[in-house]
Structures are given as C-alpha cells and as structure tokens.
Amino acid sequence: MTDLSDTKPDSRRSPVKLFALCGLILFAMAAFVALGIWQIERLSWKLDLIARVDQRIHAEPVAAPEGRNINPAEDEYLRVKATGTLDNSKETFVYTSTELGPGYWVMTPLMLADGNAILINRGFVPSEKRDPKTRAEGQLSGTVTITGLLRPTEPKGSLLQSNDPATGWWYSRDVAAITADKSVAKAEPYFIDADATPNPGGSPVGGLTRVVFPNSHLSYAITWFAMAIMMAGLLVVVIRSELRRR
Structure with a gap:
C-alpha cells in the first residue's frame, strides 16, 4: 500500500524565489527609510525657513531694493x-x-x-x-x-x-x-x-498677507519609517515561514 505522505508536494520555495522575495522586501524597506530621512531633512529646512521669515517680518523696515533681481529665498517677506x-x-x-x-x-x-x-x-x-x-x-x-x-x-x-x-x-x-x-x-x-x-x-485694507508654510514633514517621516518597520516585519514572517516549511 502506497504511503500518501510520501507523495505530498514540497511547499518550500526555491532558493531563487526566496532570494528574489527577500531582496524585494529589503529594497522597499531601504526606500522607505530613505524617504523618511529625506522628510526629516525637509523638516529641518522648513523650521529654519519659518524662523528666518518670522525674523524678517518683525524686523525694522529697510529701503526697498532697486535695480536688481531679487532672490526669493533671501528677500521674500x-x-x-x-x-x-x-x-x-x-x-x-x-x-x-x-x-x-x-x-x-x-x-x-x-x-x-x-x-x-x-x-x-x-x-x-x-x-x-x-x-x-x-x-x-x-x-x-x-x-x-x-x-x-x-x-x-x-x-x-x-x-x-x-x-x-x-x-x-x-x-x-x-x-x-x-x-x-x-x-x-x-x-x-x-x-x-x-x-x-x-x-x-x-479702504483698501492692507496687512492681509498670509505668511503660512505647510509643515507636514514630521507626519510624512513617521509614515515612511512605519512602512519600513512593516517591511522588516514582513521579512521576518517570510524567513520564519520558510524555516518552518523546511
């Protein structure tokens, strides 16, 4: 009588497929980490910009520049x-x-x-x-x-x-x-x-300039880092699952 357990298909992934899957997860995790770091850098830049603009709008007025192109990064507000x-x-x-x-x-x-x-x-x-x-x-x-x-x-x-x-x-x-x-x-x-x-x-009514800088960089950074952690968790699940199969 044939033992059916001997005919059970091998559920293990091939080394090539396992390597490709793990590589894809690692790539996604690295990308999410890079995006999170980029958002942290953007956050630092935005906070510096807000501080500089706040200093400009409350400073004593200076003579309006004449005869030159302005640099928005230095002259705006x-x-x-x-x-x-x-x-x-x-x-x-x-x-x-x-x-x-x-x-x-x-x-x-x-x-x-x-x-x-x-x-x-x-x-x-x-x-x-x-x-x-x-x-x-x-x-x-x-x-x-x-x-x-x-x-x-x-x-x-x-x-x-x-x-x-x-x-x-x-x-x-x-x-x-x-x-x-x-x-x-x-x-x-x-x-x-x-x-x-x-x-x-x-009339007219002046002083209505809106000095607003959207600053969602921290929440974006947290989101990207959370995605990286999820990828790390997925990688652990894949490896543990493969070890159990073997």
Missing part, C-alpha cells in the same frame, strides 16, 4: 519701505479671496523720484468698493511712504485661471504683465504688500 507718488490712474484689480471675503487686491504703481516704479498691493477691497469713486478718501496724492512686505512676482495666473489682460481679469499679481498693461516703465521685478496702516476712509 523682507520688511521694506519706499517713498514716492501713487499713480492712482493705473490701478489694477486682482481677484482674491481673503478672511474678509471675496474681492480684489488693489495694485497701484508707486513712482519713485529716480523714475523707477514699484508695484504696490495697497490692500483688499470688496466688489462694491472696486470703483475708486466709492473710496475717494483712500486715493492718496502727493508723496507717501509705503511700508510692507516684499513679495516676488506671481506670473501667468492662479492654478485654476490664467490672467487675461485683454479683458482686465487678473488672478495673480504678475508684475511684468501688469506694469506692461499699464505702460509703467522701469518697474522693479517684485511688489510690496502694504502693511495694516489704515488708509483714509478705511
């Missing part, structure tokens, strides 16, 4: 001041949504004494205040000094909508396009977000 005359006839309205609701940024060229210009985001107005006649008191004349935060240009438009100079619809503060549309010569390649100094009549 720098607290600056500039003196000149606002050309209210060349206002541009950029659609936005703020804590005060939907409306427009009022972008006005500040004409400097040397003939250069700096585009100023004077602040927010709701739709009913878009017409300058509804906020005549805030149309400053004569020499003024604007204090605020230096911001790099925002070319082309928002993520969802592109600027359309032909129809006058703007969705981002594209300095080059706005100053070209308004025939403003010698404009600096950045704009200034005016601070919360009240304007006569209350």
Whole structure:
C-alpha cells in the first residue's frame, strides 16, 4: 500500500524565489527609510525657513531694493519701505479671496523720484468698493511712504485661471504683465504688500498677507519609517515561514 505522505508536494520555495522575495522586501524597506530621512531633512529646512521669515517680518523696515533681481529665498517677506507718488490712474484689480471675503487686491504703481516704479498691493477691497469713486478718501496724492512686505512676482495666473489682460481679469499679481498693461516703465521685478496702516476712509485694507508654510514633514517621516518597520516585519514572517516549511 502506497504511503500518501510520501507523495505530498514540497511547499518550500526555491532558493531563487526566496532570494528574489527577500531582496524585494529589503529594497522597499531601504526606500522607505530613505524617504523618511529625506522628510526629516525637509523638516529641518522648513523650521529654519519659518524662523528666518518670522525674523524678517518683525524686523525694522529697510529701503526697498532697486535695480536688481531679487532672490526669493533671501528677500521674500523682507520688511521694506519706499517713498514716492501713487499713480492712482493705473490701478489694477486682482481677484482674491481673503478672511474678509471675496474681492480684489488693489495694485497701484508707486513712482519713485529716480523714475523707477514699484508695484504696490495697497490692500483688499470688496466688489462694491472696486470703483475708486466709492473710496475717494483712500486715493492718496502727493508723496507717501509705503511700508510692507516684499513679495516676488506671481506670473501667468492662479492654478485654476490664467490672467487675461485683454479683458482686465487678473488672478495673480504678475508684475511684468501688469506694469506692461499699464505702460509703467522701469518697474522693479517684485511688489510690496502694504502693511495694516489704515488708509483714509478705511479702504483698501492692507496687512492681509498670509505668511503660512505647510509643515507636514514630521507626519510624512513617521509614515515612511512605519512602512519600513512593516517591511522588516514582513521579512521576518517570510524567513520564519520558510524555516518552518523546511
């Protein structure tokens, strides 16, 4: 009589398959560890950036740079001041949504004494205040000094909508396009977000710059390291299972 136990198939994996499976698990584990370390490095960079920007926005204002390209890493959110005359006839309205609701940024060229210009985001107005006649008191004349935060240009438009100079619809503060549309010569390649100094009549409302840096790097790092631990556990399970089979 034939012993059926002798005909039981061998459930052990071949050495090649076992080696390939373990290699794949080790590769995934190494990749997850590398991603976790990268996120830790990004966390360190983000914390340093937040600290530097916080120092800039609370520092004493310095003269706005003229005649040079700015470096966003070093100049963005720098607290600056500039003196000149606002050309209210060349206002541009950029659609936005703020804590005060939907409306427009009022972008006005500040004409400097040397003939250069700096585009100023004077602040927010709701739709009913878009017409300058509804906020005549805030149309400053004569020499003024604007204090605020230096911001790099925002070319082309928002993520969802592109600027359309032909129809006058703007969705981002594209300095080059706005100053070209308004025939403003010698404009600096950045704009200034005016601070919360009240304007006569209350409009536009400045000081609404959102200085927010998403910082999820620690949670991402924990996730990647947890995945690496899971891969390590899977490797142990595979090896133990194979040892039992043998």
